Amino acid sequence: MKIVLNAIGGNSYTVTSAPLDNKKTENIITDPKIQQEISKLQATDSKVRAHEMAHQAAGGGFAGAPSYTTVKGPDGKEYAVGGEVPIKIVKGKTPDETIKNMRQIKAAALAPADPSPQDLKVAQTADLIASKAEQEKNQQNSNDTQTTHKIDFYA
Template structure:
């Protein structure tokens, strides 16, 4: 940078005419005129020099402003120290937010297991050009297992733990946890009803078996009693004996 300065100027000393001696005659006009002329010339020269100095100073001023303008242009595009501090604070906040979001969603996914999907993120680009996660989500299945309240109960217990896994659950996390608790309550009711129905069916089946056993026993007893009441068939041995009485005994001749 060039810095213009005012040039120094020393005015020449004025030439004073010498006092003539007392014995001398009247002063010589030509001599006085010749001495006065250099005095006038010196004054004019001083005025010219002063004007030249002012002109040089004015010429130096645009040069200084031009130098300042070049300096400003050289710094153009570079952030100021205050702006740099603001950018650093913004980057630090983005880094913290990125870590928080990733830990939050990974906690959901890890605890949810097969009922949770892979985390998805929403990104924001920072002043440094990098992408930082500023939001995220994990899909999770909160549907009941059809016709199996016991399996639904076990599933909803996992879903509930997954929803509340992060250190600071969000409002959406709390809504999912509430849904899981409602499903668990309904599953308990369905499980009690299912067990009651199974017990009733078992009693009815047992009663039907007892009735069948009683019917079978009754049939057997009826058959036995009918067999006892039926008369025995007549014996033919007596008739055979009576018939044998009328038969003639062959005669045997005895010879003397």
């Protein structure tokens, strides 16, 4: 292909280009098996990214940035096939704060529509820690009640 450009001042420039080899690209797009594979990868990518974003959104300050495991598709693009969001399990300064933290951590773990076994394990750990904090809180309240309602009689 040859294109002649006339510039201001009478200068002309010739641009030569080799014809495009669309044959390889057309085969990728028109081959039904490859297109099916690309569609499958696109669906998996969307599902994985939505899953990890749900964790991150619900986790707030307890959730880190998502990281993805990717594969290169037949079209040369990278597709996410797995992922993770680190969730920090942080106890609070008080039992009430710990319970609040664990509720948010559990919500982050169970945020996706299809929690993984690891997600369920994190939720279970958060429940266990919250339960212990609840026991600690009840013990403190019991001690406070005993101390508060103690009456000394003097003769």
